[in-house]
Amino acid sequence: MNYYQYNAEDFAADDDFKEWVSQPTPRSEAFWRGFLADYPERYYQVEEGRRLVEGLRQLPGPPVSERQISGVWTRIEGTLSTTERQAPSRWLIRRQRWQLAASVALLLALGWLVRSYLPEAPSPLAASQPATQQQWIEATNEADQTMPLQLPDGSRIDLGRNSRLKYPKEFTGSLREVYLTGDAFFDIEKNPQKPFMVYTNGLITKVLGTSFHVSAPLYAPSVTVSVRSGRVSVYADKATPSQDPEAAGVVLTPNQRAVFQRKEAIITKGVVDKPIFLIPESEKRLFAFEEAPAQEVFAALEKAYGLEVVFDEEVLKKCSLTVNLSEEDLYQKLEVICKVLGAQYKFIDGQVIIYSRGC
Amino acid sequence: MLSRSQNIDLWNTFRQGDRAAFQRIYELHARELVSYGYRITSNVQLIEDSLHDLFIDLWQSRENLSETDSIKFYLFRSLRNKIQRSQQQDVFYKAADVAQMHHLEGNEELIETQWINTEGQQQLLRQLDAGYQQLSPRQQQAIDLRFRHHFSNEEIARIMGINYQSACKFIYSALKVLRENVRILGLYLVLFLRDFL
Structure with a gap:
């Protein structure tokens, strides 16, 4: 090697030289120290070459974010x-x-x-004919309104804007499986022999027959499943399940929802944004109470919204109230009831928890 | 950085279908790949899409991949091919330059900012950066591959899809420009010499 003729850019362009500057080994160290001892007049060139190699490695690069x-x-x-x-x-x-x-x-x-x-x-x-060539249909909604779809089993789906649903032309096999990107409301035909599965961004929603809404925008960090009727099982879609993945999921009943954080693979249970009345309209008027024990009011709430109301019976034993809540939604009803009882409420794990010091 | 044998192990584990090894490969190289992507295009969307496609391909063809002791080289070359192919084919990517918008979003934590701290070195880096900005995009790309990503000249030629001589020429001409920015001044000289003797 004619290193003694090298200038700074020659050194910086040399693989062995670069190797020595960025990852010196005893061997390379000995070689280059020896070289400098033999050709001290090359010191500037070596030093400048070293600066090039080190400096160029450390130049601020383009911004790359963790996100x-x-x-x-x-x-x-x-x-x-x-x-x-x-x-x-x-x-x-x-x-x-x-x-x-x-x-x-x-x-x-x-x-x-x-x-x-x-x-x-x-x-x-x-x-025993195998379920051959599954033909898939892909529905994409690019319009401004929701797109109504009917699946081969009679289930009805309202596909939201910018959403995509992939489903087989026929539901062969033991499961009814569809893939969703985006938003959709599902009204699933009951068939206990063939569970209906919705796959979204790492989350599986499994039902036998029920109606629910799934929101799973393509790049969103979370998936939300909100239930209107029936029971829905929701669990993470793991690539290698060591145990039954369904056991690690949650079961949702009407007016409950599950939020799945994709990154952490955590599912939390909560209450939907707008809980609806699960009993016939005609029973709405039953929400007028006169001197009714608190217990009776909460029981009516439970029945109307399908959400469990947890409270201390002992503490609320002597409480009674007179209110008319026929027109209010669940949140307003709870506000009023709690105001009257001097209590507070919280939604925890899809239940309504009442905190009170008694009357 | 992983040792050579660790690299080989990781690659082989991945080829056997190990999802954790696959993720590890992504975590080890994704930042560098995105950073390199910016040297080829300023279209962030294109870079991200190509990175996505690259890893999908990687996973799906894992059984057909051969042994390698340089995963990184393989990834860099594939990413460049992907980006170039999309640029040639897709009008969409040509039209939209999302990069500027993305930069304005800002305020995100940046990974690759390891500045050295002494004042003299800061000064040196600033000068070097000024020189770097004058280089052509291809020169910047070659310089980055060589010094930031530690590829050999031979590898750079293959990643960039040019012959060895051209790669050397790119690097050499760029270094010539940059050298002016790291000139050792008289005063420094004396100090360095004293250290050295």
Whole structure:
């Protein structure tokens, strides 16, 4: 190496030199110290080269934020969890489509033959036909209004703006599975044999037959599931479940909602923004009370909104109230009741907790 | 930084389908990749989309990937290819330059700001930065790959998709400009020499 002829930029452009400056080893240290001892007149060039290497490494780079990095990762996970579920169908579409079609045709032909020879016997071949080529429909709503959809099982869905729903042309198999990005209201046809599953951004919502709303904007850090009727099971969609993931989830009843924080994979239970009346309109007038014990008022609330009201019966034993709350919503009702009772309320874990010192 | 053998282990674990290893690879390299992306385009959306696609491809083709002892090299080259391909094909990316908007959002914590603290060095860095700003985008890219991301000239050539001689030329001509900014002044000389002797 003719290092003794090198100037600063030659040094900085040299891989061995750069290696020595950024990660010196005893060997490189010895070599370059030796070089400088032999050619002291090259000191400036070496020093300037060193400054270039060190300085250029430390120049302030373009701004990269943590949020950006974790945001892209969330997207990657989202994409993977969606595509992996569809992996079988992709695999079919891509490669062995023809082979598969051929073997399906063969199976069908065989089944038909068996059938025609043994007209009465149920054909095991025909019965165990695999759920072949699942055809998917993707509905995208780019309009300003919600988009009504009807699924093959009769379930109705209102797809929100800028939202996308992917569902099979037919619900074969033991589950009814759909994929949602964005917002949608689901009114699911009851079928206990075939649970209905909504996959969104790492969260699974599982129901047998019920109505609920899912909000899962593509890049949002959280997913919200709000229940209107029936029971809904909500749990995180883990890639490698060590235990039953459903056991780690929550069960929601009407007027409850679950918020799923994607990053931490935490699900918290709460009360929906606008709790609705679960009993017929005609019973609304039952919310006029005269000298009614507190206990009776809370029982009426529980019944009307399906939310558990937790209070200390002992403390509230002597409390009674006279109010007419037929027109107010749940929040207003609670405000009024608590004002009268000198109490406070909180929503914890999807329940209404009443704090009172008694009357 | 991981050692060579740790890198190989990590890569092999990932190729066997280990999701944690996959995430680790992302965490180790994502920042650098985004930072490098800015040298190719100022379109943040394009950089992020390419990074996303790159890792999706990586996971989906993990079984077909060969052994490598430089994950980083592989990732840098793939990212550059992705960004370039999108730039050539997609009018959308060409049209929108979201970078400026994004910078204005500001106030986010920045990762890559490890300034050294002594006054002399600060001064040196400022001068160097001034020189760096005068370089052409391709020169900046090569300089970054070499000094910030520690690639060899050979690797830089392959990442940038140019031949070895051109890569060396880019780097060399850039260094020539930059050298003027790190000139050792007379006073410094004396001090350094005294240290040295």
